[in-house]
Amino acid sequence: MKIPKILLVFDAIGIAIYTIIGMEKALSFHVAPLAAVVMGLFSAVMGGVIRDTLINEIPQIFRKEIYATACIAGALVYLGLKYTALPDIVSAMISIITIIACD
Numbered sequence: 001m002k003i004p005k006i007l008l009v010f011d012a013i014g015i016a017i018y019t020i021i022g023m024e025k026a027l028s029f030h031v032a033p034l035a036a037v038v039m040g041l042f043s044a045v046m047g048g049v050i051r052d053t054l055i056n057e058i059p060q061i062f063r064k065e066i067y068a069t070a071c072i073a074g075a076l077v078y079l080g081l082k083y084t085a086l087p088d089i090v091s092a093m094i095s096i097i098t099i100i101a102c103d
Helices: 005-028 033-054 066-082 088-102
Strands: none
Touching: 005 033, 005 066, 005 088, 033 066, 066 088
């Protein structure tokens, strides 16, 4: 089944937002920064895996290699910006744009 381009754009926006939400939640529990990156990655991609499995499709993460890599890149950008003087919302937006651009 061919997925329309607009759905892929919204999927990229979704994984970007869930990456940052997952990282923020992990960081609020004072986990190690790299563990927070992994939690952000899992938060983002597991929803898509469950969705694709339920509709009997091969999960997107297994079809598109950059999918998880984009999440990791954005999470690392967010982690780096989190410890600067930038407000959290600006750091999050820059990271979200990074994930969407990589995806």
